[in-house]
Amino acid sequence: MNLLSQLHFAKAAELLIPSLLSGFGVVIKATIFGFLLAIVLGMVIAIGRLSQLKPIRGVLYLFLELIRGTPLLVQLVYIYYVVPLLLNLLAGILGFKTDVQIASLTAGIIGIGINYGCYMSEVIRASILSVDKGQTEAALVLGLGKYEALFRIVIPQAFRSIIPSLGNYLVMMVKDTSLLAYVAVNELLLRTQNFASQTFLTIEAYTYLALAYLIISIPLSHLIKYVEYKLKTN
Amino acid sequence: MFSIFNLEKKYGDLEVLKDISMYIGEGEVVCIIGPSGSGKSTLLRCLNLLELQTGGKIFYYGKNIDAELDTKKLRREVGMVFQKFNLFPMFTVLKNITYAPMHVNKMKKEDAEKLAMELLTKVGLADKADVYPVKLSGGQQQRVAIARALAMNPKMLLFDEPTSALDPELVGDVLAVMKQLAADGMGMVVVTHEMGFAREVSDRVIFMDKGYIVEEGTPDKIFNNPENPRTQEFLARVL
Numbered sequence A: 001m002n003l004l005s006q007l008h009f010a011k012a013a014e015l016l017i018p019s020l021l022s023g024f025g026v027v028i029k030a031t032i033f034g035f036l037l038a039i040v041l042g043m044v045i046a047i048g049r050l051s052q053l054k055p056i057r058g059v060l061y062l063f064l065e066l067i068r069g070t071p072l073l074v075q076l077v078y079i080y081y082v083v084p085l086l087l088n089l090l091a092g093i094l095g096f097k098t099d100v101q102i103a104s105l106t107a108g109i110i111g112i113g114i115n116y117g118c119y120m121s122e123v124i125r126a127s128i129l130s131v132d133k134g135q136t137e138a139a140l141v142l143g144l145g146k147y148e149a150l151f152r153i154v155i156p157q158a159f160r161s162i163i164p165s166l167g168n169y170l171v172m173m174v175k176d177t178s179l180l181a182y183v184a185v186n187e188l189l190l191r192t193q194n195f196a197s198q199t200f201l202t203i204e205a206y207t208y209l210a211l212a213y214l215i216i217s218i219p220l221s222h223l224i225k226y227v228e229y230k231l232k233t234n
Numbered sequence B: 001m002f003s004i005f006n007l008e009k010k011y012g013d014l015e016v017l018k019d020i021s022m023y024i025g026e027g028e029v030v031c032i033i034g035p036s037g038s039g040k041s042t043l044l045r046c047l048n049l050l051e052l053q054t055g056g057k058i059f060y061y062g063k064n065i066d067a068e069l070d071t072k073k074l075r076r077e078v079g080m081v082f083q084k085f086n087l088f089p090m091f092t093v094l095k096n097i098t099y100a101p102m103h104v105n106k107m108k109k110e111d112a113e114k115l116a117m118e119l120l121t122k123v124g125l126a127d128k129a130d131v132y133p134v135k136l137s138g139g140q141q142q143r144v145a146i147a148r149a150l151a152m153n154p155k156m157l158l159f160d161e162p163t164s165a166l167d168p169e170l171v172g173d174v175l176a177v178m179k180q181l182a183a184d185g186m187g188m189v190v191v192t193h194e195m196g197f198a199r200e201v202s203d204r205v206i207f208m209d210k211g212y213i214v215e216e217g218t219p220d221k222i223f224n225n226p227e228n229p230r231t232q233e234f235l236a237r238v239l
């Protein structure tokens, strides 16, 4: 094979794979914290949008439009580069001299968590609305409060129905952590870029990178299908 | 227990209850009959504040339920059974019954479970304690729902067409449980199409039509000597 003899997969593996393995740690960290943030934010937005108070609904709706109308990559860059500048500028106007900076991973987690939280809030809201109103009423007439009924009776039922779609968001989020490379998070893509530019083993490096994502996302999506199946059969 | 004066309920421009005045005594069994859409459910739901009245006054033991009474306290004392049972699907039968006593009344788990088993025995379902509601027939689910309401030790129960969602052969079991409750002295307001039950069990029957109480009286009066032509017409159709 002429092609293979010109490529150096073994050499690339030797140098790149240990780096990718430490990159896995970053990806997992970003995904876990990003997803937790997204779930909490998604719940807060979903419940807020079901509120009887119009101003709360209005503000949340505007926020959703803002986030859904701009790309995740732009949001990440904005949080990492622009927000600190704005804060410093603002402090300067007030007469303080500051040098606020956001650690790149923190910025990445916040950005991805907010973005996913907004999309997930719609799924969560729809699932809460899809629970039969009779469930809330049954809880209320037993003397439970409005929030007890929501959190203990309605939301547990709602969550059962959305575990599959939350799972899909999780898999998407793992892949989207590659965008964090643009805010200097040393995850898989950034490591691969650096490696390729130093060694010129471009084909080998990016092939390994693609494989690395597959190694995470394929088992993860099967795990989610399995959980979904278990939930259905129970 | 309940004194209702000139109760009125509107949804937008739609007047669903018009000038309803009535009294419900302690331990009394009142059946509400009438064509569908006449406001029976709405009246029942105004009593425990699932719907908010738009006019008139409702007093519970002399207290205005709108203003002077804690809604949760009212609901603890006045239980409700729905047409569609509304059992909690993620809980077993036992937990459906123990949940509110434990979380609302702060009853200890073992006491709540003992109570639940007594109530399940009473409704003839002691063997179903560990089953999930989906595994039960409609009639069994409704009897569990009654046990769940009873577990709060209510002074009175509201029933909104408790047998209307059931297959005909399952209606009898539920009615039997309700008859037993009436015999035990439980106060009940029952919206129903089961005229046999209304005739046999109630102290008083109320006929509603188009948002008004058209006629009320003893079962004998309503079923054997209805005065109002609308009552006569309705009964001619359903009996």
Ligand SMILES: Nc1ncnc2c1ncn2[C@@H]1O[C@H](COP(=O)(O)OP(=O)(O)O)[C@@H](O)[C@H]1O
Binding pocket: B011, B014, B016, B034, B035, B036, B037, B038, B039, B040, B041, B042, B043
């Ligand atoms: N939430 C609601 N919004 C608007 N109209 C309603 C609502 N609930 C009930 N209604 C209307 O009120 C009327 C009485 O309803 P209901 O009390 O359910 O009657 P019944 O129980 O006697 O069949 C019906 O015309 C119904 O369409």
Ligand SMILES: [Mg+2]
Binding pocket: B040, B041, B042, B160, B161
């Ligand atoms: Mg009704």
